Amino acid sequence: MKSLQHTGRLKGTLSIPGDKSVSHRSILFGAMAKGVTTVEGFLQSDDCLSTIDCVRKFGVDVAVEGESVTITSDGIENWVEPDTILYTGNSGTTTRLLSGVLASTNFASVMIGDESIQKRPMKRVTDPLRQMGADIIGRKGGNFTPLAIQGRELTAIDYPMPVASAQVKSAILLAGIRAEGTTIITELEKTRDHTEKMLRHFGVELDEQDKTISLRGGQTLTPAHIVVPGDISSAAFWLVAGAITKDSEVELANVGLNPTRDGILEVLKNMGADLSFDSADSPSHEEIGTLKIRTSSLRSTEIGGSLIPRLIDEIPIIALLATQAEGTTIIRDAEELKVKETNRIDAVVTELKKLGADIESTEDGMVITGPTPLTGGKITTYGDHRIGMMGAIASLLTSTPIELDDPECIAVSYPTFFDHYSKLTADSH
Numbered sequence: 558m559k560s561l562q563h564t565g566r567l568k569g570t571l572s573i574p575g576d577k578s579v580s581h582r583s584i585l586f587g588a589m590a591k592g593v594t595t596v597e598g599f600l601q602s603d604d605c606l607s608t609i610d611c612v613r614k615f616g617v618d619v620a621v622e623g624e625s626v627t628i629t630s631d632g633i634e635n636w637v638e639p640d641t642i643l644y645t646g647n648s649g650t651t652t653r654l655l656s657g658v659l660a661s662t663n664f665a666s667v668m669i670g671d672e673s674i675q676k677r678p679m680k681r682v683t684d685p686l687r688q689m690g691a692d693i694i695g696r697k698g699g700n701f702t703p704l705a706i707q708g709r710e711l712t713a714i715d716y717p718m719p720v721a722s723a724q725v726k727s728a729i730l731l732a733g734i735r736a737e738g739t740t741i742i743t744e745l746e747k748t749r750d751h752t753e754k755m756l757r758h759f760g761v762e763l764d765e766q767d768k769t770i771s772l773r774g775g776q777t778l779t780p781a782h783i784v785v786p787g788d789i790s791s792a793a794f795w796l797v798a799g800a801i802t803k804d805s806e807v808e809l810a811n812v813g814l815n816p817t818r819d820g821i822l823e824v825l826k827n828m829g830a831d832l833s834f835d836s837a838d839s840p841s842h843e844e845i846g847t848l849k850i851r852t853s854s855l856r857s858t859e860i861g862g863s864l865i866p867r868l869i870d871e872i873p874i875i876a877l878l879a880t881q882a883e884g885t886t887i888i889r890d891a892e893e894l895k896v897k898e899t900n901r902i903d904a905v906v907t908e909l910k911k912l913g914a915d916i917e918s919t920e921d922g923m924v925i926t927g928p929t930p931l932t933g934g935k936i937t938t939y940g941d942h943r944i945g946m947m948g949a950i951a952s953l954l955t956s957t958p959i960e961l962d963d964p965e966c967i968a969v970s971y972p973t974f975f976d977h978y979s980k981l982t983a984d985s986h
């Protein structure tokens with residue numbers, strides 16, 4: 558339990574911690590490459606540590622010193638069969654990306670995660686992997702963990718994706734690297750392209766035409782040096798906080814500005830937020846920059862279609878933002894929220910209603926009318942970091958304290974979140 562309330566302004570500069578998606582991939586790809594891969598700016602969060610725990614079980618050496626990581630591997634072709642179960646914790650990214658990698662090894666492995674992971678759909682990866690020839694068994698016909706994977710030789714597929722998911726796309730691409738033939742994937746909507754970008758950085762050739770990606774099988778990864786950009790999904794909480802808290806000015810440095818991830822910036826601009834940004838020289842293969850947000854007078858907006866994958870993890874905090882905007886905000890085409898760490902449509906609507914928000918769920922999203930004053934109260938996180946952080950940011954507006962039932966869950970993606978909250982709220986005059 559944690560009690561939070563702040564009545565003053567927000568002021569200060571934060572350097573945003575490493576991107577979760579890029580951190581996972583740096584470990585996994587470094588483990589697949591033969592040689593030494595070095596990573597800077599790594600996010601030491603619970604989810605990314607789950608990925609490290611898993612690859613260590615293949616005989617890969619991973620040395621972590623703060624945000625610097627060194628991965629020394631004999632290459633995926635020489636990985637050893639793990640002698641225990643692989644535990645992926647709360648991480649969908651670890652579970653799904655690893656499924657694709659494990660399908661092409663020459664050994665057997667079993668993956669299990671926490672209670673939330675056990676409820677998240679896996680058929681979206683096991684179906685295409687089975688079409689490639691993968692040998693996978695899981696509960697409910699392969700839809701739920703534990704997943705038991707007997708690695709074997711795979712054949713490339715030409716796969717139109719039925720769901721907009723970077724995890725599914727990545728699992729297929731990672732299996733395709735060692736498959737016979739050329740794997741072709743056509744996306745439903747363009748999703749985050751960290752896998753494509755980082756594979757190129759590791760020397761893998763891929764072709765991209767609009768929403769179609771082709772990858773020739775039989776390629777190997779060459780070790781690389783990776784600089785992880787700050788996570789825009791973490792920055793999003795402070796962007797919203799700065800916009801909705803009176804007399805505030807917040808600067809966020811080292812924010813990853815990959816165009817497949819920056820939907821939150823488009824939404825803030827459409828809502829009239831006082832937001833500016835400067836791009837910085839990219840230290841590696843991903844764009845970064847500095848964002849500045851000031852207290853803003855906000856209007857409602859509509860969010861749907863191809864914008865959804867560009868801000869999928871930001872929807873809980875966007876819902877809070879919409880409670881402070883003039884008019885009715887509509888979020889549609891966001892059914893994927895139902896299969897995240899928890900059903901995020903239900904969780905957001907239930908928890909924001911408790912605080913007095915005018916919010917209703919729809920089949921594929923939510924409708925929020927504002928502006929509404931919010932009162933404090935008990936927020937249930939459902940063990941979901943993004944719901945926890947949404948509740949914590951609400952405490953900047955509420956007339957009485959917010960009590961979070963499980964503040965620890967935030968460490969899944971943002972272990973220093975409460976330090977940053979204290980830093981920005983320290984100067985309230």
Ligand SMILES: O=C(O)C1=C[C@@H](OP(=O)(O)O)[C@@H](O)[C@H](O)C1
Pocket residue numbers: 577578579649650721722723724725727749869870893
């Ligand atoms: O590929 C990734 O790193 C991620 C993809 C998204 O999930 P889906 O692929 O299920 O949309 C996102 O919600 C998740 O936080 C991270």
Ligand SMILES: C=C(OP(=O)(O)O)C(=O)O
Pocket residue numbers: 577604647648649650651870897898943970
């Ligand atoms: C959905 C998320 O992550 P994952 O799918 O990796 O559990 C998230 O970080 O919001």
